[in-house]
Amino acid sequence: MNLETQIKVTIYKHFAETGRRPSLETVVKRVGSDTRSVRAAYARLRAQRVLVLENDGESIRMAPPFSGVPTQHMVVVGDKQYFANCAWDALGVPATLHQSGEVNSRCEQSGEPFHLKVGLDGPQPSSWLFHCLVPAAKWWDDIVFT
Numbered sequence: 001m002n003l004e005t006q007i008k009v010t011i012y013k014h015f016a017e018t019g020r021r022p023s024l025e026t027v028v029k030r031v032g033s034d035t036r037s038v039r040a041a042y043a044r045l046r047a048q049r050v051l052v053l054e055n056d057g058e059s060i061r062m063a064p065p066f067s068g069v070p071t072q073h074m075v076v077v078g079d080k081q082y083f084a085n086c087a088w089d090a091l092g093v094p095a096t097l098h099q100s101g102e103v104n105s106r107c108e109q110s111g112e113p114f115h116l117k118v119g120l121d122g123p124q125p126s127s128w129l130f131h132c133l134v135p136a137a138k139w140w141d142d143i144v145f146t
Helices: 003-018 024-031 035-047 087-097 136-141
Strands: 060-063 073-077 080-084 101-106 113-119
Touching: 003 024, 003 035, 003 060, 003 087, 024 035, 073 087, 080 087, 087 101, 087 113
Parallel strands: none
Antiparallel strands: 073 080, 073 101, 101 113
């Protein structure tokens, strides 16, 4: 397995196991590499749209569907809590983990909280509407805003 793949697997395993982003030092240690090589791989993974980094170039802001920072989109799977980057990614957390979960968030228009159970076959039926102002083809133009 090449270094980029090892790093990607390490990051996602850490998110799955802990619900939080790994530090650069944790990734360096787990893949048995050095800081410079891992930072360079992070930049390549960002170019491939696998990661979104903070301005420091080493703190993971997003490894979709996981958020490395607290957001309004909390997903509970088993006994762990995960932050998702957006409503769409919130549905992706249980899917990524291959487990049922519950999304706790709020409507951006009304501020009304919502809770949605998500099973292995997808979310429970509801009358909610998921609306994106930015077309999906443009999301990565400014993925943090989107």
